[in-house]
Amino acid sequence: MATHLHRLLPLLLFLPSLLFRHSTSPQHTQHAATDAGDDDPAADLDPVVLLPGNTCSQLEARLTDAYQPPSPQCGAEKGTGRWFLLWKNATAMQDPGAAACVADQLRLVYDPAARDFRNLPGVETRVVGFGSTRGFLADTPADRDLCMGALVDALERAGYRDGATLFGAPYDFRQAPAARSQPCRAFSRFTRQFKALVESASSGNGGKPVVVVSHSQGGYFALEFLNRSPPAWRRRYVKRYIMASTGPGGFLLSVQTLAADPSTAVSIPSLFMALPSPKVFGPETPMVVTRARNYSAHDVPAFLAALGLPPLAATLYETRALPVKLGFRAPLVPTTCVNGVGVPTMEQLVYWDGNFSETPGVVYSGGDDGGDGLLALASILALDTVVGDDPRQEEYKSIKLAGTSHAGVVSDGHALERVVGEIMRVHTELESQSPAA
Numbered sequence: 001m002a003t004h005l006h007r008l009l010p011l012l013l014f015l016p017s018l019l020f021r022h023s024t025s026p027q028h029t030q031h032a033a034t035d036a037g038d039d040d041p042a043a044d045l046d047p048v049v050l051l052p053g054n055t056c057s058q059l060e061a062r063l064t065d066a067y068q069p070p071s072p073q074c075g076a077e078k079g080t081g082r083w084f085l086l087w088k089n090a091t092a093m094q095d096p097g098a099a100a101c102v103a104d105q106l107r108l109v110y111d112p113a114a115r116d117f118r119n120l121p122g123v124e125t126r127v128v129g130f131g132s133t134r135g136f137l138a139d140t141p142a143d144r145d146l147c148m149g150a151l152v153d154a155l156e157r158a159g160y161r162d163g164a165t166l167f168g169a170p171y172d173f174r175q176a177p178a179a180r181s182q183p184c185r186a187f188s189r190f191t192r193q194f195k196a197l198v199e200s201a202s203s204g205n206g207g208k209p210v211v212v213v214s215h216s217q218g219g220y221f222a223l224e225f226l227n228r229s230p231p232a233w234r235r236r237y238v239k240r241y242i243m244a245s246t247g248p249g250g251f252l253l254s255v256q257t258l259a260a261d262p263s264t265a266v267s268i269p270s271l272f273m274a275l276p277s278p279k280v281f282g283p284e285t286p287m288v289v290t291r292a293r294n295y296s297a298h299d300v301p302a303f304l305a306a307l308g309l310p311p312l313a314a315t316l317y318e319t320r321a322l323p324v325k326l327g328f329r330a331p332l333v334p335t336t337c338v339n340g341v342g343v344p345t346m347e348q349l350v351y352w353d354g355n356f357s358e359t360p361g362v363v364y365s366g367g368d369d370g371g372d373g374l375l376a377l378a379s380i381l382a383l384d385t386v387v388g389d390d391p392r393q394e395e396y397k398s399i400k401l402a403g404t405s406h407a408g409v410v411s412d413g414h415a416l417e418r419v420v421g422e423i424m425r426v427h428t429e430l431e432s433q434s435p436a437a
């Protein structure tokens, strides 16, 4: 079965199942279609561009002769020139031999000469269906809900049409934006494609600015894109940014993933982006507890060394990931943050004997101190200061949904109503910083 993949790509696989544990209701509410009226219902709609979370974009691969397969089976596609589905290929993941190939071909490596991450030699990849929400992963009900399928349905019921008023921006979720001083071809490519998509969504809709909606990891890409775009471009093209289930603090599950398989540190750059961030967590807040010493979000380099990783890992963290994490800031376009709260969430990992191969003890916070099941409450509340209190951020609204999970924010009926309401602005325009729902 997929156990091999589980070992190699834990983050990719256990996120979706974990996130659904606390989801309250899998069914979706009907939305009354807005009264768009007349013959062209799209005329009243602001164009919308969606960015899904981790693992929700599909990737195709093609293998050249340069690929060195770990088994003959993995080399079957070498030199055929055929693009095949790499992620998420459910058929391949059911066969242990093929699953090992998927894991190998999904791996990224750091190329010191290029100072950038790239695919293994001989592996070429591309995102499926850029521009459309049809490219988002939807092959199981759980994937569909995690990957904005329920939100797409709700928007279509409200009159939106894929390719006309509704657009999707899938991206290579293994990658992450890197510090500006570092080459990052993946993020540069995303930036070019996303900018062109927003501009064409606008021009196809009478020049109206677009509503950008991200979920989870999509928020790192969208926010970094916005913050690197010229202010005049943002004002012209972005009517509102709706950031669902993202916070400036990262999350602890990434630490557990890293401890379980330290090689992910140098093969999945998006993992560093997800680590608990010193932007939110102080040096006296331990994320990892051992008998000998504790590690806070400020001790990531020491933690990487304790995992036995070479100094390159800490260098990549400090030069590529950390500056982006510390640079999480207000996008200076009207912004609504939507987050679940009040769900039991990991706060601390205990590896008492300092053996990081063991299953850790986990300290959870719940009740009023709970986050969204993935993001700690501190990370969610930090949005109100990091984004909301920035004097240059003219409009900021926070919607905190009690008892809603990380994925529930884009799939539970009551949450969808709020998110769609924000997109269509059925709520009052000037409401700001509304507290828990």
Ligand SMILES: *[C@@H]1O[C@H](CO)[C@@H](O)[C@H](O)[C@H]1NC(C)=O
Pocket: 083, 084, 085, 086, 089, 091, 092, 098
């Ligand atoms: C899924 O992967 C298998 C290899 O295990 C490949 O033969 C198949 O073509 C892939 N599916 C698609 C739709 O590309």
Ligand SMILES: *[C@@H]1O[C@H](CO)[C@@H](O)[C@H](O)[C@H]1NC(C)=O
Pocket: 286, 289, 290, 291, 292, 293, 294
């Ligand atoms: C580590 O953190 C725990 C829990 O916060 C605390 O009780 C303990 O004293 C700390 N240990 C060290 C060595 O600082």
Ligand SMILES: *[C@@H]1O[C@H](CO)[C@@H](O)[C@H](O)[C@H]1NC(C)=O
Pocket: 355, 356, 357, 358, 359
């Ligand atoms: C650490 O834990 C793993 C898994 O339980 C075990 O196999 C290994 O022997 C332990 N290492 C040490 C040094 O105790």
